[in-house]
Amino acid sequence: MPHTGLSHSTHLRKGTTEDLSAVYNLSRLCFDEPWSLQSLYSSLESGYDLLLCEQNGMLAGYILSLTVLDEIQIMQVAVAPASRRQGVAGEMSRYLIDHARGINSISLELRCSNKAAYNLYTSLGFTKTGYRKQYYAANAAGISEDAVLMEICPAAE
Numbered sequence: 001m002p003h004t005g006l007s008h009s010t011h012l013r014k015g016t017t018e019d020l021s022a023v024y025n026l027s028r029l030c031f032d033e034p035w036s037l038q039s040l041y042s043s044l045e046s047g048y049d050l051l052l053c054e055q056n057g058m059l060a061g062y063i064l065s066l067t068v069l070d071e072i073q074i075m076q077v078a079v080a081p082a083s084r085r086q087g088v089a090g091e092m093s094r095y096l097i098d099h100a101r102g103i104n105s106i107s108l109e110l111r112c113s114n115k116a117a118y119n120l121y122t123s124l125g126f127t128k129t130g131y132r133k134q135y136y137a138a139n140a141a142g143i144s145e146d147a148v149l150m151e152i153c154p155a156a157e
Contacts, residue, residue: 010091030080089117093121
């Protein structure tokens with residue numbers, strides 16, 4: 001997969017089970033509740049798609065998604081701390097949208113407090129479709145956070 005708007009040392013490619021150790025390590029940096037390594041293996045074995053962004057040979061980010069019939073559900077988007085604010089999540093998301101042949105909708109959920117992700121997906125054409133109350137596990141203060149549901153219909157774009 002050729003890179004597009006990122007630096008020349010950056011490229012996107014399909015991930016495989018051989019990449020899951022690095023994916024797991026990145027997920028542990030990015031998420032309060034990362035999937036286990038076994039869950040990541042099981043997801044790929046059951047048909048999930050993994051899109052990787054590499055910068056200078058290192059994993060800069062990934063998108064884990066599931067396609068069911070004509071819908072894609074984005075399950076995880078992670079960007080390495082050193083690669084944030086460089087367009088990695090946007091480039092991966094645009095790639096997913098641009099290559100969604102025969103897909104009627106792409107959906108995701110994100111924390112209500114994640115304003116950067118909300119602004120990114122809004123700029124890509126996603127619209128808010130609803131909320132999931134107390135979707136995320138309670139934090140140390142005992143507060144669980146709602147999720148914002150978002151969707152784009154690439155066929156209509």
